[in-house]
Amino acid sequence: MVIKNGTVFLRDEKFCQADLICDEKIREIRTGDAAPENTENKNPSKKFLLGGLQEPADRNEIPDDQGEKELQREVIDASGKYVIPGLIDIHSHGAVNADASDGDAEGIQRMAAFYASRGITSWCPTTMTLPEDELLSAMHAIRSFAERENTLNGLYASCLGVHLEGPFLSAQKKGAQAGEHLRKPDMELLRRLHDASGGRVRMVTVAPEEDADFSFIREASRLCTVSLGHSAADYKTAAGAFAAGASHVTHLFNGMNGLHHRNPGIIGAACEAGATVELICDGLHIHPAVIRMAERLFSGNITLISDSMRCAGMPDGEYTLGGQAVFVNDGKATLADGTLAGSSITLADAVRNVIRFGLPAEQAIRYVTSVPAAVIGADDFLGKITEGYQADLLILDKAFKPEVVIKKGQAYRLE
Numbered sequence: 001m002v003i004k005n006g007t008v009f010l011r012d013e014k015f016c017q018a019d020l021i022c023d024e025k026i027r028e029i030r031t032g033d034a035a036p037e038n039t040e041n042k043n044p045s046k047k048f049l050l051g052g053l054q055e056p057a058d059r060n061e062i063p064d065d066q067g068e069k070e071l072q073r074e075v076i077d078a079s080g081k082y083v084i085p086g087l088i089d090i091h092s093h094g095a096v097n098a099d100a101s102d103g104d105a106e107g108i109q110r111m112a113a114f115y116a117s118r119g120i121t122s123w124c125p126t127t128m129t130l131p132e133d134e135l136l137s138a139m140h141a142i143r144s145f146a147e148r149e150n151t152l153n154g155l156y157a158s159c160l161g162v163h164l165e166g167p168f169l170s171a172q173k174k175g176a177q178a179g180e181h182l183r184k185p186d187m188e189l190l191r192r193l194h195d196a197s198g199g200r201v202r203m204v205t206v207a208p209e210e211d212a213d214f215s216f217i218r219e220a221s222r223l224c225t226v227s228l229g230h231s232a233a234d235y236k237t238a239a240g241a242f243a244a245g246a247s248h249v250t251h252l253f254n255g256m257n258g259l260h261h262r263n264p265g266i267i268g269a270a271c272e273a274g275a276t277v278e279l280i281c282d283g284l285h286i287h288p289a290v291i292r293m294a295e296r297l298f299s300g301n302i303t304l305i306s307d308s309m310r311c312a313g314m315p316d317g318e319y320t321l322g323g324q325a326v327f328v329n330d331g332k333a334t335l336a337d338g339t340l341a342g343s344s345i346t347l348a349d350a351v352r353n354v355i356r357f358g359l360p361a362e363q364a365i366r367y368v369t370s371v372p373a374a375v376i377g378a379d380d381f382l383g384k385i386t387e388g389y390q391a392d393l394l395i396l397d398k399a400f401k402p403e404v405v406i407k408k409g410q411a412y413r414l415e
Contacts, residue, residue: 001409006078006395009085009365011386020083021073022391024408029387076404076411078395085369085383086121086392086405087347090203090376091163091250091278091305093126093321095312095346100125100162101322103137105144108159112145114313115157117414118346119402121392122158122373122382124202126307128322129166129177132189139196146200155405155412158392160378161202161224164193165250168216169230170207175255176341177230178322185216194223202376205250207231208241221245225376227278228266230255238269248375251307252277252294254285254340267297276301276375279367281350281357282343284332288357295359303372304350304364309333309342352400361400 001022008018010029021028093100096114098107108125115123125142127135139162146159166177168185183189185206194201203225209232211217220226221244228241229250234257249256249270257265270277277298281291285307294302306312311319311328319326319333326333326341333341345353347368354364373383381390395404405412 001074001076001391001406001411003076003078003083003393003395003406006081006083008083008385009362009369011384013362013366013370013384015082015362018083020385020391020393022393022406022409024391026385026387026389026391029385074411076395080398081403082396082398082400083385084365084394084396085385086394086407087119087351087368088160088372088378088383089115089120089123089157089306089308089347089368090160090303090372091126091165092123092308093128093165093342094310095308095314097310097314097319099310099321100142101127101130101134101138103134103141105141108141108145109149109152109156112149112156112159113154115346116155116405116407116412119348119394119396119405119414120157120346121394121405121407122160122378124160124163124376126163126165129169129174129179129181130322131181132192135164135167135193136196139193139200143196143198143200147198155407155410158407159200160376160382161200162193162197163203163205164190164201165205166230168204168206168210170210170232172232173207173230173255173257175230176321176324176326176335176339178324185211185220187216187219190216190220190223203227203248205229206241206246207233208246209233209237211241214240214244217241217244217246221247228256228270228275231266232257233266235264235266235269238266239273242269242273242275247273247275249275249277251280251285251305252298253290254280271297274301276303276371278303278305278307279354280305280307280343281353282331282345283353285340285343291354291357292359295363299363300366301371302363302367303375304347304354304367305372306345306347306350307342308344308346312344312346314344348400348402355400
């Protein structure tokens with residue numbers, strides 16, 4: 001495949017005019033002069049081919065030194081469009097009336113298809129605080145989908161691994177988690193869940209005050225990324241947890257104490273530790289001014305997440321999350337008592353939101369590509385447009401809306 005004339009988000013994480021040559025991997029990048037963000041089609045006489053696949057009419061349509069073999073390649077003309085890595089969502093519970101905690105492999109597949117149709121090429125199914133048998137069932141279902149996803153026809157987001165958001169959380173900051181199923185951090189339970197998933201647990205969220213000597217955090221961090229969240233920890237406790245091996249924060253500002261000038265808590269400790277942090281950018285969970293503040297505090301270490309639930313891609317109404325009723329009205333999801341639950345957005349929505357809130361487009365794209373890939377240890381093959389990386393790409397219009405998804409070198413035009 002050849003992607004021509006795009007404004008491409010390259011490995012130095014800046015936009016540049018470039019052509020890409022891909023099969024399942026990105027094989028070659030050919031750059032021209034640096035292009036402005038809003039690149040216009042400078043060759044209006046050429047037929048517009050975005051999403052259309054063709055054999056070039058003559059050798060002038062392709063790089064000259066590629067020879068006859070190149071003539072058989074599919075060509076996408078991305079003139080006036082952005083080309084970025086595929087989006088990576090490391091914290092998403094559900095969509096299209098399915099949930100990662102359901103223990104239903106067909107539901108996982110339906111979610112993966114929905115995410116891909118919104119520009120997400122990789123994701124981490126995220127489970128809730130549930131009894132062990134239900135968590136084990138969820139692990140088996142996620143494993144079942146992951147083991148057969150490469151045999152499926154069509155477009156699906158790849159399962160990069162599992163994010164366990166619970167059950168090792170604080171009752172004081174449980175949010176929409178089911179308090180009756182909370183447990184103290186338990187390494188043996190984590191190992192059982194990891195084994196049931198086929199070794200796919202990539203991240204676990206824990207309240208550090210529940211891990212008195214940080215022994216769980218110390219050991220779990222050798223297995224996966226340890227994230228602090230749903231926690232009332234003070235600064236000293238959070239700092240100790242980061243020193244013991246935690247490196248990430250689950251939905252910063254939500255499910256924790258605020259940033260107080262005499263008690264900086266998890267937020268202050270994370271800033272000093274250089275931890276990566278998640279932001280839910282639906283415009284409901286965090287005020288735009290606080291998102292701009294977070295950019296100043298954590299610049300380069302932010303990952304945008306959807307924290308989406310089964311209501312994503314669905315109309316307003318009543319749904320469930322972790323066994324609790326959730327009510328969605330005008331896209332806002334709450335428990336019966338008014339507690340904010342997860343969201344109904346996708347990552348593409350989050351990107352447009354934070355750009356509208358004032359973040360530079362380059363930063364917004366980093367926060368849904370290279371940073372989440374690094375958080376879960378997938379940055380050696382995903383999250384950047386660089387030679388040798390998997391050809392998971394996204395073509396966006398000038399409003400940053402996805403138009404074409406490219407998954408392992410196969411192009412799919414979105415409706």
